[in-house]
Amino acid sequence: MAEPRRPPLPPKRPEDAPPPPWATDPRGLLVSGPSSVKLALTGGLASGKSTVAAVFEILGAARLDFDLFAREAVAPGGAAYGAAQEIFGPKCLLPDGTLDRAYVGRLAFKDPALRRRLEEAVHPETWRLMLLRLSEPNPRPVTVIEIPLLFEARLDPLFDRVLLTFASPDNQLRRLMFRDPKLRKSQAKRMIASQMPILEKLRRAKMVINNDGPLSRAIYQAKDLWDRLTAPPEAPPGATP
Numbered sequence: 047m048a049e050p051r052r053p054p055l056p057p058k059r060p061e062d063a064p065p066p067p068w069a070t071d072p073r074g075l076l077v078s079g080p081s082s083v084k085l086a087l088t089g090g091l092a093s094g095k096s097t098v099a100a101v102f103e104i105l106g107a108a109r110l111d112f113d114l115f116a117r118e119a120v121a122p123g124g125a126a127y128g129a130a131q132e133i134f135g136p137k138c139l140l141p142d143g144t145l146d147r148a149y150v151g152r153l154a155f156k157d158p159a160l161r162r163r164l165e166e167a168v169h170p171e172t173w174r175l176m177l178l179r180l181s182e183p184n185p186r187p188v189t190v191i192e193i194p195l196l197f198e199a200r201l202d203p204l205f206d207r208v209l210l211t212f213a214s215p216d217n218q219l220r221r222l223m224f225r226d227p228k229l230r231k232s233q234a235k236r237m238i239a240s241q242m243p244i245l246e247k248l249r250r251a252k253m254v255i256n257n258d259g260p261l262s263r264a265i266y267q268a269k270d271l272w273d274r275l276t277a278p279p280e281a282p283p284g285a286t287p
Contacts, residue, residue, distance in 0.1 A: 065200050068170035075180040078206050083188045083275050084180075088196035089211035090241055092221035094257035094264055098211050099190050101268040106276075108186040110179060112172060112193040119171040120145045129167035133160060155240065169199060187276050197242050197250050209271070210251035212244060213258050 071077070078084050085102075089095040103109045119126040122143050130145055131138060134153060140146045154161040176191065193201060202208050213221070215238055222234045248254060255267045 063200055065203055066169070069173055069199075069201055069204060071177070071204055073177075073181065075177055076204050076206075080279055081187060082184070083207060084205060085188060085190050085207045085209055085275070086196055086202065086205040087190050087192050087209045087211070088194060088202075088247070088251075089257075090213065090218055090244055090247070091238055092218045092225060093211045093213040094255070095192055095194065095211050097261070097264060098209070098255055098257070098268050099192050101265055102188060102190045102272060105269065105272045106186060107188040107190045107272075108184050110176065110189065110191045112176060112191065115175040115179075116168050116172045117147075118175055119168050125171040125174075126168045130164065133163050133167065155237070165195075165199070173201075188272070195241075197247050202250055207253070207275075208251050209253045209255065210247055211255050211257050211264075212248065213256075215244065217258055 076084050076086075085107075087095055087099055087102075089098075099109055099111075118124055120130045121127060127145070130150065134150055138146055138150050138153075150164070154164055180189070180191075191205075193199075196202050196205075196208070218238050219231070219234050222237065223229055223231065226234075253271060255264055255271070257264045
């Protein structure tokens with residue numbers, strides 16, 4: 047099966063901003079080694095990130111989800127729990143004291159300033175929790191870290207392996223509305239448009255899986271990439287077998 051062609055990329059922009067000050071890796075936990083690949087996986091809405099991550103997990107990868115660490119950060123007792131209440135007010139809590147993610151999501155989507163405040167409060171703790179998990183012993187050859195807003199948060203320079211799942215805006219729209227039948231078409235379009243344009247993400251990604259076709263094609267690409275990531279290093283010329 048031939049691999050789908052990658053769309054042409056826009057020119058590189060010299061004004062790309064560096065990672066935020068809290069995004070550091072002093073222990074080198076994000077650096078890939080010969081037997082331990084750290085792969086940042088990202089993509090637009092309804093582009094197949096979870097599907098690709100699941101394929102890698104079945105093949106033997108460890109799987110981490112940045113969003114789950116974010117939920118931990120805003121859970122009762124979490125480092126960003128109080129900040130979320132301060133930003134969104136008392137109505138953002140459910141009767142059991144947990145954050146009403148649907149309510150917060152609606153307000154954050156409507157108000158970019160609120161969304162930025164929330165990200166500034168949550169992302170540093172989310173990053174700390176992720177590094178804490180990465181510091182634990184892990185025998186798996188590949189660790190896939192799902193970070194939906196990898197490029198928007200300017201975290202991609204910290205990873206030497208970045209994988210983007212790509213789908214055209216039309217396919218994103220169709221899949222997003224299929225996933226949530228209550229979503230109006232205009233709402234779905236605004237959600238997709240609120241993210242970084244896909245061509246800009248393609249420029250930044252080091253590897254791409256084109257998920258515009260059938261599921262079998264995405265699985266094929268993921269398996270091919272897995273084989274390349276886990277292949278033993280080639281012996282230098284003249285080395286004794």
